[in-house]
Amino acid sequence: MTGRAGRTDRARHTERRAPVGGGGGLLAGQRRALILAALRGRGGVRVGELTAELGVSEMTVRRDLDVLARQGALRKVHGGAVPAEPAVEPGFREKAALGAAEKRRIGRAAAALLPRAGAVAFGGGTTVCAVARELSPVPGLTVVTNSLPVAEVFHRLDAGASPAEVVLTGGVRTPSDALVGPVADAALAAFHVDVLVLGAHGLGVASGLTTPNLAEAATNARLLAAARRVVLVADATKWRADRLRTFARLDAVDVLVTDAAPPAAAGTALRSAGVEVRVAPPG
Template sequence: MSEQQNLLAEQRRALIVDEVRRRGGVRVNELTRRLGVSDMTVRRDLDALARQGVLEKVHGGAVPVVEASTHEPGFEAKSGLELSAKEDIARTAASLVAPGSALALSGGTTTYALARHLLDVPDLTVVTNSVRVADVFHAAQSGGERRAGAATVVLTGGVRTPSDSLVGPVADQAIGSLHFDVLFLGVHGLSPDAGLSTPNLAEAETNRRLVQSARRVVVVADHTKWGTVGLSSFATLEQVDTWVTDGGLPTEVRSEITERVQRLLVVGEYEPGEDPGADN
């Protein structure tokens, strides 16, 4: 399958997921008309999305998956969702990073995408509890002499979660003794009442330590995370300096968010030279 065909499939599936979540269910014949593809193509898309656990196939269509607040999808399951949005968010977030900064990157598929965009920013110190994020920097620096300006990367210890984050007392102790210029934080969900939340109790405490150790908190999360609530809250919306998200965030909720979050940064809707985390 060509790269263009893969991209089209990704875009179709993102639209299908949005439609299912927005309407509470869709029928195959509705999707074939809207997307302009065959019945068989839609059914293949639904099969793929059902395998990823983001919707449930029913006779003639699909409905949302009703997940327990303790359900924690694995890294691979999440990595196939909202790929274009994550890349746009990662690219925008990377443009906010000044050379020589001390950064923390939490676990998650969007911070993983961000790590790749940080490889060319010189003289960074990166602390992360994400095995995947650390691997990005390690792969870039392996196989030869360390290049000038390459990032110094510190991987915390801890117990590995399904999303390949390291959590627990070892991670908490390491993070608690450090101080970061900026924390880039991936989240399971954000909501007005629950704030930032995760289905993993140990990860909630580790994320809490990350937030406490950072001078500035930047959440990197696509629009589908709004309204999702995990088992444990670890920060309020008011503790977020900037939320970098994509244009799929409904217009009607943006004003509600900006009353709580200091800055809402929607990719494509700001000037690249602007620093949305700077003081007014």
């Protein structure tokens, strides 16, 4: 299996305010992911703004806010919503419920690209975990991961006799249940894997792959450096959710598996970067 090697973090990106983007054709999970992205970027959102930017009714926006509030992802206030306290970033379970159908589609499509034996690394995130759930390993597969949920998925595949050898890094736990920081970075520095399955909090033509967590950015860079081939899994809403820190450019990716065709400018940039785009089929 061939691909790019020795990928490094090469740029910094400062978060900027951006519109949520037209969303009249989006599914509920995609709308709610966009609402959370706008909330993180602005520190607060108004119902009227979301109605215009998403292209849906005020009732739909209020219903989405109600769902997100019940999940603990935000706190409703008069006329809109603010981040939930004390953490802005929702936890793994809350994020897993957003766009769950799209993540399952992406998971199935990405799992079909992976070897059943050899060494495969999995980063953190709910979409990456969806790929792990779809993979049927055979004896001889080694999984390297900094994701607690991914490690648990492989542990449950065959309790007590899993055909996969799972290597879980240490580190500091993030809201996404990923292990990051110097301990994780040191562990990953010694590994070389055939394929890396990676997610991102945000994607941008100029900014590349981004995350709001500085330690997670460094650990993701270590994962990229260890991989000969990189499969990025990200739903279409990630193109409207640039985050604080860039950890890789688009040309660090070999294949992008997503649920919808990227925006026109992003599609052009991906082709220029030599990234193969695969849109997961429906159903």
